[in-house]
Amino acid sequence: MSDSQWPLWEVFTQGEKGVPHEHAGSVHAADAEQALQNARDVYARRGEAVSLWVVPSTAIVASAPSDAGPFFDPGNDKPYRHPQFYVAPRGVRMF
């Protein structure tokens, strides 16, 4: 073996308790344990994370940018899903 290219893992970091995990980047690693260690060394050298997720990049399924319009359309054409759609009587304090 002259060289090796380990699989790619996507790294998600949680900055502090109570906030969601966010995508930070990726690392190459031979297995999950090494992926976690590499992710720690690359993305959390200064206390940037209290929790890490690593996911094989091949396991991620993403929506296609070219379909973004029609794909998200059902969420855009229903204004009645937003509170601003409804009229409240003047003087009544809504919560």
Next chain:
Amino acid sequence: MTQTTTPQEDPAQVAAFEARIAAGESIEPKDWMPERYRKQLTRMMSQHAHSEIVGMLPEGNWITRAPSLRRKMSLIAKVQDEAGHGLYIYCGTETLGVDRHELVGQLLDGTAKYSSIFNYPTLSWADMGVIGWLVDGAAIVNQTVLAKASYGPYARAMIRICKEENFHKRQGYEICTVLANGTPAQKAMLQDAVNRFWWPSLMMFGPSDTDSPNSAELLKWRVKRKTNDELRQRFVNLTVPQAIALGITLPDPDLKHNPETGDWEFGEIDWSEFFEVIKGNGPCNRERLEARRKAHAEGEWVRAAASAYAAKHSARGAQVA
């Protein structure tokens, strides 16, 4: 090399892409992009990643000879950061559809370029201070603007890097301050390091805009947001007062303040030196590449062991299941 689209690309698609850029939108990995944009970014980002990796060598040279434990810890942390920065940018480059493996191969076989500055030797401890101050200072000026680049993964890597570079610059300037207030020999050592690194630091911003083949295209696509000359001037304006505070001189007899523009105007850069270093004829080009190749070859058993360990465990897992 000014061709911006290949013939088979749909002009309407290119126009839509350029309109997105003009509107300040961020381009993401799965978005359509002209082949030339992809190519230019791959070239620029991989050169940047290689620079971080090769940049570990001149400083690694002084880890064993750091004058105190405090300095040694800082220097180890800084060199580790450079490795991290290389990995952030390799990771960003891979989103363009190229393997890190391939990029590292280009570095090791000498076909890829990296920043000319790392082909200069680090001859004294003062070089550690001056590199942190000037070289990382120049990198911050450059990278702060790249943090607004049109390609999302590159911009995000730069934001991460900029946060860490401030530590690099401050630890460097602290070393310079201590030497500047030290014995005459320490002060002379600092002055010598500044004399050697000043001009190469100015060259880090790349050729003048009139001689930079890639600038116009990169500016149009907002990969770059400022020209090489603008960034160089900004660096000089920030750095001269810091040099005055240290009580050292900068090796440029033509350096003078222009009260009208507020700029510190500087003398002519010796571009022949820059192009020689880029071509591979700098003082340390061969030594740097040899060191990288040796490190890569000597790390092979570690990579092989990790792969074997992973294979063994996944086989065991399969048996249990």
